[in-house]
Structures are given as structure tokens and as C-alpha cells.
Amino acid sequence: MTSIPLNQVLILAAMLFTVGLVGLLVRRNVFFMLMSIEVMLNSAGLAFVVAGARWGQPDGQVMFLFIITMAAAEVSIGLALILRLYQQFKTLDVDAASELQG
């Protein structure tokens, strides 16, 4: 079995991270912002798996499981908040919900 070179996977992870970050900055719909964050979190998870593979340790994959778990917890609270946001502002656009300023 040929192994995939380390740097290629790292580049992929970095690209995914960038895609997520750009999505987060560009999209104004709060759903898409949450999805972009998922992409960023998973790219970090991918980087952990690569790092674990480099040292032949399971730690990277363990960390990946923790990341998935935490992302699920975060999304569940996020979705509850989005429901409240929609009831209050009748929109999912985060720019509309921007009364705190000063």
C-alpha cells in the first residue's frame, strides 16, 4: 500500500480551512456560517489525523472523535439559537440582527 505524502494532506487541510474561513466571512446567512465553521473544524480534524499518522499514534484520531462530538454539541445549541433568532427577527440574515453597537 502506498502511503499518501504528508505535505499533500496538509495542503488539503489548509485549503479546506481557507474555504471554511472565506465562507464564514462572506456568507451572511447564519446557517451557512455554521456550515462553514463545520468545514473549518473538520479540516483541523483532518490535520490531526495526518499528524497522528506521521508519528504512528492513535492520538490524532482520538482527537478527531472529540472534535466531531464537540461540533455536534455546538450545532445543537446553534440551531436552538437560530430558531430564537428567526422568531425574533423573522430573518436568518445576521446583519439584520445587529442592534448591539457603539
Add this chain to the structure above:
Amino acid sequence: MTFQDLMPLLPLLVLSATIVTVMLVTAFKRNHRLIFSLTLLGLVLSIVALPFASHGLPRSVTPLLVVDQFAIFYMGLVLATSFVVVLLSFNYLEKVEGNKEEYYLLTLLATLGAVVLVISNHFISFFLGLETLSISLYALIAYTRFERHRVEAAIKYLVLAAAASSFLLFGMSLAYLVFGTMQFDQMASLGGLSTVDLGLLTIGLAMLMVGIGFKLALVPFHMWAPDVYQGAPAPVTAFVATVSKGGIFALLIRLFANIPLTVGSNLWNVFALIAILSMVGGNVLAVIQTNVKRILAYSSIAHFGYLLVAFLAVNSLSTSSMTFYLVAYIITSLIAFGVIAVLSDPKKEFEELDDYRGLFRQHRGAAIFMVVALLSLTGLPPTGGLVGKIFLASAGVQSSLWLLLAALAIGSVIGLFYYLRVAITIFRSPEGETPPWSAPPISRFANATLFVLSIGLVVLGIIPNPLMQLIQSMVAHLGG
């Protein structure tokens, strides 16, 4: 895992047991007073458990956690702070319509997260502690969710905190890639790294700093702080300002006790830039605010900039002076936000500067407590804030960080202006005959708490030595 391993974790176990108890009791019987008492009892018991945990230290419990004197001190700080926040929340919660009990559950969970952060020695425990803390905070910020601004503040915090967490995780993964270990105390071997590895490590640590800088609300990662401070219920703001930031700062100290940070290195320069921006930016932005919670948010940005001065000094005074300052800052914040919390109710927060006109006439006690807190934030005698700032500055002087010290001085002078503006407003008479809003009576309970805190802060300012000696005996050995 033996019985000897469990003893150092006793405070953590007691706290977790309290969480389960509170959850189960809430499921069977909703009684605000009962849950409140249980929460306080649990926190007191975990503080009482600290001496039992401090035999035969330092001790690693699994590779994930390490309990040493430093950890015991910071655990005590986090637990005691959380205790005071809960005490000051009761009256506010009484006025909340709907369920009150989950507030205590979430506060305890967030405290657990902070405690795990304080004793973590591994990226996994760091991450788990941080997320336990953050996810509880998302829910706490939106706690009285039918009021305006709560949901907005919570969503802002959630989106930005989650993005910061991904930066943090990516940074961790790069550090792991280079070091081959996620344990802090095995990361010290910087020598013998190839150029590529060194580059990856620099990127990794920079991304780690984005995450930590966000949690501590350092410029330029501070955008969330004013909005969240303003939008969250007052007791939750107190929690964010004290327990959450204190826990993360303890972790920062521990992490960089293992990863050497030499004066003048690239990473050090970035930290120095962040510190200067925070000190100057935080104070300048605070001047234009008219909302006291926002003023305190910007002020906390500046104060964590001050803390970084000692952090960057990297000498024998650093850890003890930072710890002293953090203690003084936490007491000060508890008083300031405590006063706001006892005067607020969920529908109308006591936060606009105009509300404070005539406070001295209506609530002599609360006004004096607030002024003591403001004096300490400014760094005027006779308060702990002044002594703390002197300690920070002396750490900076020992390493000749003149630029940072100049920023500290400039920041303090700007601070003088807006803190005193609030203080003066408190003593001014209200416009017209009737005050703009009738402040609610403050319970004797809350008054006593604030009184004790204020006395403590003044005592700290007059005789700082006992605390300083305690700190030196407990935190000095870290990383040594």
C-alpha cells in the same frame, strides 16, 4: 488509575457530583432556593476538598491532567469566583420569568470546564475544558432568551468562538505534527527541529494564539467582547469576565511555561504587538462608550493587555505578579458587575451611564462599592489594582521592556479619564426631580457579599504581602 490518583482530583469529582445532583433534583422538583443552596454547597465542598487534594504534589493523573500547587491555587480562585457569581445571581434570577434552575446547572458546568483548563497538561484536556466552558456559556448568554439582544449576543459569541476554536485546533494539530506529543511538559525540545518543522510550528503557535487571544478578548480579536458583555444578563457577564478569562489565562501561563518564549523571537514580537494594541486600543475605544457594560468590556481588553506585559517579561517575577494582578482584577470585576447585577432586572439592565446619575443618593452602599471598583480599575490607591499594576510594571522593568511599559502608562492615563467619568456620574444629582429610574432594593445578602469583596480589595491594596507570599509559595515552581 489508583486511589492515590483520585485524591488530587477530589475537587473536580465533588464538582461533577454536584452537577449530577443539581440536574437530578431539578428533574424531580423545581425549587429555586433549593437548587441555589445545593449549588453553593457543592462549590463550598469542592473548595474544602482542595487541602485534601494537595498531598504529594505535583502529581500527573493520566497524561491528560496534572495537579500541582499552581493548579490548586487557580482551582481555588476559579471555584471561589464562581461561588461569588452564584451568590450575586440569586436576586437577578428571582426576577426571571420561566425556568431558573438550569442557570445554576450551566454555571456549574462552565466552572467545571474552567477547572479542567486549569489542571490540563494535554491538548485533549485543554480542548475539552475549553469547549465545556464555551458551550455552557453560549446557553448562559442567551439565558433570558425572550429579552432583546440576548440571542444576538449569543449567536455572535457562538459563531466567533467556534471559529476561534477551529483556529486553536488547527494550531494544536500543527504543534502535534512537529512535536509528536500533545503533552505540554514534553514539548520543550525545540532544538534539532528542521526548518520546515520550525515554520510549521510558528504557524501552529500563531493559530493557537488566535484562539487564546479571542477567548481573552485581546485586540484584534476583541470584536465580540463589548457586544457580549452588553447583551448577556449581568451575572453572566460577571462570569465571562472572571471565571472564563481567569481559567484560560492560567492555561496560557502553563502552556508557555513549557514552550520557551524568548524575548525578541518572532512569536514574542507578535505577542508584544497584541499587548500594545490591547492596552492602547482597549482604553481609547472605552472613552467613546456611554454604556457601562461596554466600558467595562473595553476596560477588560486593556487589563489583559497589561497582564501580557508581565507575561512577556519571562522572568522570575512574571508568574507571581500576573497571578496577583489576576486576583485583584477578578475581585474588582466581581464588585463592578455585582453592583450592576443587583441593580438590574432581566427586562431592564442597569447599564446606561445616565442610569448612574444620582446612584449615590439612592444606594449609598452600591455607589461606594462601585467607586472602589473603579478606583481599582484605574489603579489608584488604596486598592489592589494599584499594587497589582506595580507588580506587573516591576516584572516589565526587570526585563527592560520600555515600549510595553510606555503603552501601559499611556493606557492607564486614558483609563483615568473614563473610569472617573463613571465615578463622577454616580455622585451627580439626577436631572429633574425624579430619578430616571427607581432602583430596586438590594438584598442584605448581596450587600454583605459586595461589602466583603470591597474590604478585601482595599486590604489587598494596603497590605498585599500575605497574598503575595502565598502566591510565591504556590505558583513559583511552575515549569521549573
